[in-house]
Amino acid sequence: MSLLFALLFYGATLILVGGVxxxxxxxxxTPAPLKIPTTPAPTTTGGVAxxxxxxxxxxxxxxxxxxxxxxxxxxFHGALALVLxxxxxxxxxxxxxxxxxxxxxxxxxxFAMAAxxxxxxxRRLLVERIRYISTPSDHLMLALLLGIAxxxxxxxxxxxxxxxxxxxxxxxxxxxxxxxxxxxxxxxxHLGMVALLMIVFPVSKLLHAPGVFFSPTRNQVDNPRExxxxxxxxxxxxAKN
Amino acid sequence: MADENTPVAAAPAAKPAAAKPPEKAKVVAPTYREFPTxxxxxxxxxxxxxxxxxxxxxxxxxxxxxxxxxxxxxKAVAKMGExxxxxxxxxxxMDACVHCGACxxxxxxFIGTGDPKNMPVARQDLMRSVxxxxxxxxxxxxxxxxxxxxxxxxxxxxWFRYYNQCSECRRCSVFCPxxxxxxxxxxxxKEIMHSVGHGHKYVNEIIGKVHKIxxxxxxxxxALENTLEGLEEDVLEDTGAAVKYPLDxxxxxxxxxxxxxxxxxEPHVDSLIGYGKVFHAAGISWTLSxxxxxxxxxxxxxxxxxxxxxxxxxxxxxxxELGVKRIVVGECGHAWRVAYAFWNTLTxxxxxxxxxxxxxxxxxxxxxYKQPSHICEVTWDLIQAGRLKFNKxxxxxxxxxxxxxxxxxxxxxxxxxxxxxxxxPRNIIRAVANHYVDMSEATTREKTFCCGxxxxxxxxxxxxxxxxxxxxxxxxxxxxxxxxxxxxxATICAICKAQFTKVLPYYGxxxxxxxxxxxxxxxxxxxxxxx
Ligand code: SF4
Ligand code: SF4
Ligand code: SF4
Numbered sequence: 216m217s218l219l220f221a222l223l224f225y226g227a228t229l230i231l232v233g234g235v236x237x238x239x240x241x242x243x244x245t246p247a248p249l250k251i252p253t254t255p256a257p258t259t260t261g262g263v264a265x266x267x268x269x270x271x272x273x274x275x276x277x278x279x280x281x282x283x284x285x286x287x288x289x290x291f292h293g294a295l296a297l298v299l300x301x302x303x304x305x306x307x308x309x310x311x312x313x314x315x316x317x318x319x320x321x322x323x324x325x326f327a328m329a330a331x332x333x334x335x336x337x338r339r340l341l342v343e344r345i346r347y348i349s350t351p352s353d354h355l356m357l358a359l360l361l362g363i364a365x366x367x368x369x370x371x372x373x374x375x376x377x378x379x380x381x382x383x384x385x386x387x388x389x390x391x392x393x394x395x396x397x398x399x400x401x402x403x404x405h406l407g408m409v410a411l412l413m414i415v416f417p418v419s420k421l422l423h424a425p426g427v428f429f430s431p432t433r434n435q436v437d438n439p440r441e442x443x444x445x446x447x448x449x450x451x452x453x454a455k456n
Numbered sequence: 457m458a459d460e461n462t463p464v465a466a467a468p469a470a471k472p473a474a475a476k477p478p479e480k481a482k483v484v485a486p487t488y489r490e491f492p493t494x495x496x497x498x499x500x501x502x503x504x505x506x507x508x509x510x511x512x513x514x515x516x517x518x519x520x521x522x523x524x525x526x527x528x529x530x531k532a533v534a535k536m537g538e539x540x541x542x543x544x545x546x547x548x549x550m551d552a553c554v555h556c557g558a559c560x561x562x563x564x565x566f567i568g569t570g571d572p573k574n575m576p577v578a579r580q581d582l583m584r585s586v587x588x589x590x591x592x593x594x595x596x597x598x599x600x601x602x603x604x605x606x607x608x609x610x611x612x613x614x615w616f617r618y619y620n621q622c623s624e625c626r627r628c629s630v631f632c633p634x635x636x637x638x639x640x641x642x643x644x645x646k647e648i649m650h651s652v653g654h655g656h657k658y659v660n661e662i663i664g665k666v667h668k669i670x671x672x673x674x675x676x677x678x679a680l681e682n683t684l685e686g687l688e689e690d691v692l693e694d695t696g697a698a699v700k701y702p703l704d705x706x707x708x709x710x711x712x713x714x715x716x717x718x719x720x721x722e723p724h725v726d727s728l729i730g731y732g733k734v735f736h737a738a739g740i741s742w743t744l745s746x747x748x749x750x751x752x753x754x755x756x757x758x759x760x761x762x763x764x765x766x767x768x769x770x771x772x773x774x775x776x777e778l779g780v781k782r783i784v785v786g787e788c789g790h791a792w793r794v795a796y797a798f799w800n801t802l803t804x805x806x807x808x809x810x811x812x813x814x815x816x817x818x819x820x821x822x823x824x825y826k827q828p829s830h831i832c833e834v835t836w837d838l839i840q841a842g843r844l845k846f847n848k849x850x851x852x853x854x855x856x857x858x859x860x861x862x863x864x865x866x867x868x869x870x871x872x873x874x875x876x877x878x879x880x881p882r883n884i885i886r887a888v889a890n891h892y893v894d895m896s897e898a899t900t901r902e903k904t905f906c907c908g909x910x911x912x913x914x915x916x917x918x919x920x921x922x923x924x925x926x927x928x929x930x931x932x933x934x935x936x937x938x939x940x941x942x943x944x945x946a947t948i949c950a951i952c953k954a955q956f957t958k959v960l961p962y963y964g965x966x967x968x969x970x971x972x973x974x975x976x977x978x979x980x981x982x983x984x985x986x987x
Binding site for chain 2: 238241242245246247248249250251253254255256257258262270274276277279280281284285288335338339342343344345347348349350351352353355415418419420422423426427429430431432433437439440441442443444445446448449450452453
């Protein structure tokens, strides 16, 4: 079983890193031939950096748009960030002091994360408009995330697993050694779902994470009269004129 | 004719549904919502909306296949692949949507019709479903799971119907956490449909006219000349000032490019009269061009770069031929977006170029002015410099509000800082009129609602859609008409003016209630009659 999970995680990591890198390469390679920032937009690069920061950290547009989705979404993403940071302790030795410091918060963030997900799912089921636009994959994605959160919490609070062994398994993976993973059904479930999430990341809507940085309506500087902006494929038309 | 606007009778009928529609009795305005609640879904409410397919002649005249080509399914998918490689917006937006639903209640067409396919995300999904089928692994393996669909006649019909129910107003993009702009998707869909021979009649006919005659309305040079002479006589009679409306005048300082509706449509022409008075009062020599007698650029509406560039190129050519130092754009929403945001890219009208093509023009243009400038920027600069005088009382019969045209609000800028496009027109109005009131802030500035007629939908066969799409704007207007007695809605877009003139009566308002910002300027400006 340890071997199986080791292979699974190597594969999943490869797919996640390779897939997302490829997507980013595709986004970066595709030109944005016209200036299309949604105005009013910053007129300087610094301003754009600030706009992106507010967008990525505070979900500024979502805040303008719908407070419920904003609150639930922010709760989920904020909690997820804490939980991920907390999990760094399984990959580092000695554990960084900041990571050690957030351990207790990360623990409760697990509940916040589950609550946020449950709330988002409830909206997806109950709000007619959102139900209309939902596909089966939207529900499955929520199920997967919620499953990960619940199994994680269960291992913390209900049926403990040997976290020291888990840590040695992952530290081992990082130096290509396979150490035994505790035989624990909750752990198997948890890790299996995490690997699945990593695998589907590059072909799913999770691409919103890298995508937001490439959105021309958000990342362009509003200066079309001051500088000429020309994509290579569009420049070719000029030769004809 | 400079100003024959009679004050509009105070409160129009409160219940718009009861108002008598002027023609076509079957088109009825929806009732105002008690509170701006989100409508319940009405499946297929607008499935009967039936934009006319362009005839072969209209498609071919602008370089597209005449009718739906053989094997169009594969060709459409191939075209989608091409566009995914050319437009980062489309590329990213097809992947990034998480179906969060934040945009679902933001579109005026959804609010007015309740048809779920008019929710921005659902409109995108009409294309995203096809994208997933042909360009993503899960869509190829498990189409049902991710809502992927084959390209089929049903899909094409849905596209034609619902991408012609989007005015490309970008309101949804303001509210999306990833900035997903449905207008970009709509444009791509129209580009794909055109490439396989399935164009929209109204838009293609107009693009044909621009190329053939020089403007959207098909007014030939001599007709323009006549109209302009007529205006000069009218203004002289009204004001005693010999204001000139020059055409093709070599060596003028300013080339004014304005929507052709300004030449004769009401109330548009009153703004054209106003531009002339501003230049006259400031002593700036200016000219119109018969070659570039149209600011509008319907190439944008169909998302076709080549067409958009070809149409814009006329302005460059006219500027080079006439030797002007400045290029100024009249009151037109999408035209200003194209001019402000795209002209530098498309034609080199702007600054900061380092390639010979653009430098040729940029060295001719005066670097002391923004190129191009909006007529409102020109007027506001002159007001600030103290070069215009007004008799504000002349506008006292009006209580004015301002409709932010969506293309100006969310696709462009005026002046030096972000948001100048909101302040400058309002500043001008306050400088020329004593009574000004804003509409609800949920419907102005970056959150403004489209008039309901933009994006190439200003055609009679879509009247039902246009009336319904105007609902949120009409609600906001009605509120201040009731509370503040507003009787004039100023705007700076030719399409907005035409659309409102048509739909206001369905909501029980007088159509003369809408007009241009420069119509107000025209009413109040003090001219030196000796000149
Ligand atoms: S661009 Fe405007 S019309 Fe089109 S979907 Fe978005 S809000 Fe609606
Ligand atoms: S707001 Fe953006 S991400 Fe959310 S459903 Fe609409 S388009 Fe998709
Ligand atoms: S007509 Fe006016 S409000 Fe409507 S799309 Fe154009 S600019 Fe926007």
